[in-house]
Amino acid sequence: MAFHLRNSRKSPLSASTQVHKFLAGDGGRLSLFAAELHSLVHGQDTPLRWRGVQREQVDVSSLAIDVNSVHTDSEFESDIKNESASAEFEANLKEVERVCKVIDEMFALDRNMEAVLDECGINLNHKLVLCVLQRFNHARKPAFRFFRWAGDRPGFSxxxxxxxxxxxxxGxxxxxxxxxxxxxxxxxxGLLTMETFTICIKVFAVAKERKKGVAIVDLMKKYNFxxxxxxxxxxxxxxxxxKLAKEAQTLFEKLEHTxxxxxxxxxxLINGWCT
Incomplete structure (x- = not known):
């Protein structure tokens, strides 16, 4: 088993048990290894056996090894993946900032935003599009223009x-x-989901458009949902x-037999009347 010295989130008790079982499993040879590991953990440059310490002088159970600094190979692989994901996130964030800046500037100047975006060499992906749309969550016009532009790009749908x-x-x-x-x-x-219909139902409810909300339910049947x-x-x-409890009650009475x-x-229904 290979051990690496590094910060870890392992439970000190379980890690300590594992370390001592490992170190105590082969008598003097592992005891000597434990002593050398101990010296390295605590910043002693010269291993103990080079300074004349005999094997039988080492008491494994008394070693003050910092179990919080023990890391397995699989955890190192996980750390590498996390660092890679973090680097990817930072790269995407920079790209999102660049795209949003173009949209802000070009839309404000009433310029050809799409043509400028074409020249930016943007590596489109769904995460980037979602982030940009979130930035323009309350700005429908630039958001929709970007949405349409992205949908027309080769290689992206x-x-x-x-x-x-x-x-x-x-909505x-x-x-x-x-x-x-x-x-x-x-x-x-073929991209409709239950979330799509839920969005529409809630939108029409908030806008006090009960009939349109019911029409969405009919559309669900049309698309075999x-x-x-x-x-x-x-x-x-x-x-x-x-706050349309009356409309909700009317709809309920209309549908309760179905x-x-x-x-x-x-x-x-009770919560609706109490709101």
């Missing part, structure tokens, strides 16, 4: 997560027509949080 991020922005800025258009676009590409009591609960909850309500359904 939006997935459900980037579409849903854009849907969130459109917050009440761009309902574009929102529904994007939903249908996702349907054509199972509409069950959890979907209904989501819609009722969204209406209740939007879906068997559960405990969560009644809890949501």
């Amino acid at each position: 939006h997935d459900s997560t980037t579409y849903n991020a854009m849907m969130n922005i459109l 917050k800025t009440k761009q309902f027509e574009t929102l529904v258009s994007l939903l249908e676009e996702m349907g054509e590409k 199972k509409v069950g009591i959890e979907t209904v609960n989501c819609l009722l909850d969204a209406l209740g949080r939007a 879906f068997a309500p559960n405990l969560k359904t009644y809890t949501i």
